[in-house]
Amino acid sequence: MPVDKEWLKRAADIVGADGILVDPSDLESYGHDEYALQTYVQIPKAVVKPSSEEQVGRIVGLCAETGVPITPRGGGTGLSAACVSDPAGIVLSLERLNKIVEADPKNHVLTVQAGVTLEQINGAAEEIGLFFPPHPGDESAMAGGMVATNAGGARAVKYGTIKRFVLGLQVVLASGQIVDLGGTFMKASMGYSLMDLMIGSEGTLGIITRVTLALLPRPGSIQTLLAPFATVAAAIESVPAILERGTIPFAVEFVERSAIACAERLVDKSWPAHQGSASLLLMLDGPDEDLVLSQAEAIGEVLEAKGALDIFLAESRERQEEILGIRSMIYEALRPGTAELFDVCVPRSQIAGHVEFVHSLEEKYGVPLPTYGHAADGNVHTNFMRTRVEAGMLGEEIPDWPMKHEAVRGEIFDDVIRRKGIISGEHGIGLAKRDYLINNLGETNVALMRSIKKALDPRGILNPGKIFRL
Ligand SMILES: Cc1cc2nc3c(=O)[nH]c(=O)nc-3n(C[C@H](O)[C@H](O)[C@H](O)COP(=O)(O)OP(=O)(O)OC[C@H]3O[C@@H](n4cnc5c(N)ncnc54)[C@H](O)[C@@H]3O)c2cc1C
Structure with a gap:
């Protein structure tokens, strides 16, 4: 049955007339997520x-009875065109x-409905004196969306991605039946973990309606270190020595000068280090200031020994926030000229080699590929630019960028696979990467995924076509 007047009337009887948009x-705003290009925009029949x-x-x-495809949507902050509806379908916001x-x-547990934002989760945790560690960069992401993409962020090196914090889920199955998976316990040895199956499933196996999250005690002190290096390889190669010391910073970010220059312009603030072509940004936390400061000092010594051109300790909260503010605006600054933001993940020892490979592509194709990422967990973000980038400004459009985009994407993904990495560390597959999944995981794994999809969603109504073609 199509989404016609009669269907909409039946839906309005359930959610009320003000709960339906046509x-x-x-x-329009429900036809896309934050994927940079218009390629996958699809206006749904209704929201x-x-x-x-x-x-x-x-x-x-109702969708199961009438065969209407249904795409769940949280904050719409995804970067892989995963919450885009089927042409004949609806978006379920x-x-x-x-x-x-x-x-x-x-x-130390917080239970929220699926539409609660990361900002609200942080606020609710803070109110009870606790802390929710995962921090994907956009705080308007919602609990259900973060679980459905297994969101990561800069703090994953110490705390892991969101799956480490999911204790329980309430899920609506493709039949409309509501089930509770997991709970408020810390351990489970109870057969197949159906809850884990839902994490990262991008709305293709069930609609998450509630999430129970584990929280941690709030760190008593946070310190931020910044070290410029002559080259990005030198910056990244210092990371194993830092980790070998036994202190795991909660964030270890590498950023290239060209990307920082764009963010500096956008927020009109100055990054403390202008030497070299890349910086390493490290954040440490712990129960008290003396301890964290002594750890920062010891890491500073390692950085110096590994060739850091300078070392800055941002002691005041304002200075820390200023540095983080610039770092977090890199994507916003590059976005108007970005065709795609990659989020590959390689073994830590392969990061420097992969970044070097990315730079060889800049020369080969004549396109800027500003790169930054999470240096200690192997998650590398390269922006494929369709415009020139000069002195912190986006320049003219590169005439044949669409062809170059396809070629560079293929080469980046091939390099990642050669290095035993994966094509998505945190943003998910959606529509944007689905045709590359089989190359990365192999036919057997994707066939297993298809059979799981078939078992849980026999009519294929839940976010069809995302992750893999049906
Ligand atoms: C500026 C910026 C910075 C970002 N930084 C990071 C980062 O550091 N790390 C990171 O991991 N991501 C990052 N992201 C990507 C994005 O924020 C995450 O993927 C986030 O988890 C998406 O949540 P959402 O609620 O916006 O989901 P949506 O975009 O709405 O949906 C994402 C997927 O989840 C499905 N879905 C949504 N809600 C549900 C539900 N209730 N039940 C079942 N399926 C559902 C959708 O169908 C879709 O497949 C960033 C995005 C932006 C714009």
């Missing part, structure tokens, strides 16, 4: 906004499921 001007878990179940039940269900300081 006006083209309202649908449906349930306001309770039970309403989600009934809408999915979780934005009205925005309640903190329970904050439990005794068990």
Whole structure:
């Protein structure tokens, strides 16, 4: 059955007339995520906004009965065109499921509805004196979306990605039935972990309606170190020596000068280090200031021995926030000229080699490929630019960039696979990377994924075509 007047009336009976959008001007912003190009924009037939878990179940039940494809959407901050609807389908927006269900300081657990944003999660954790470590860069991402992409971020080196913090999920299955997976316990040896199957499934196996998250005690002190290096390879090669000392910083970011220059211009602030062609940004946390400062000092000595041109310790909170503010605006600054932001992940020992390879492509194809990333967990972000980048400014468009884009993407992914890495460390596959998945995982793995999809969603109504073609 198509999404026609009758279908919309049945949906409105479930969520109320104000929970349905059909006006083209309202649908436009639900036709895409933050993937840089327009390639995958798809305006849905309608957007449906349930306001309770039970309403989600009934809408999915209606879709199951009528064969209407359904794409769940959280904050729409994804970067792989994964929350884009099927042409005949609807977007199910979780934005009205925005309640903190329970904050439990005794068990260090927070349960939220799927539409609660990362910013709200951080606030709720702080209110009970606790801390939610995962931090993908855009705080308007929502709990359900972060779980469905297994979001990472800069703090993964010490704390891991979001899957380490998911204790329980409430999920609406393709039939409309609601199930609880996991709970508030720290261990489980209970057969197949259905909960883990949902993490990173990009809305293709079930609709997440509630998330129970583990929290940690708040660190008493945070210190930020910044070290410029002559080359990006020198910066990255110092990382193993830092980790061998036994202190794991919670963030170890490498950034190239050309990318920083764009962010400096955008926020009108100055990065403390202008020497060299790359910087290493390290953040340390711990229970008290003396301890963290002594760790920072010891890491500073390692950085110096490894060729750092200078070392800055940002002691005040304002200075730390200024540095982080510039780092977090790199993507925003490059975005107007970006065709795609890659998020490959290679073994740590392969980062420098991969970045060197990326630079060889800059020369081969004559396109800027500003690169930065998480130096200690192997997650490398390269921006494929369709414009020139000069002195912190985006310049003219590169005439034949679409062909070069395809070629560079293929070469980057091939290099990653040669290095035993993966094509997505944190953003997910969506539509943007689905045709490359089989090369990376092999046919057997993708066939297993297809059979799991078939078992959980026999009619193929849940976010069809994402991750792999059906
Ligand atoms: C400036 C910027 C910085 C970023 N930095 C990072 C970073 O450092 N690390 C990182 O990992 N990501 C980063 N991202 C990407 C993005 O924020 C993450 O992928 C985030 O987890 C997406 O959450 P969302 O709620 O916006 O999901 P959406 O974009 O709405 O959806 C993403 C996927 O999840 C599915 N989905 C959404 N909600 C549900 C649900 N309730 N149930 C089932 N499936 C659902 C969608 O169908 C889609 O497949 C960044 C994005 C931007 C714009």
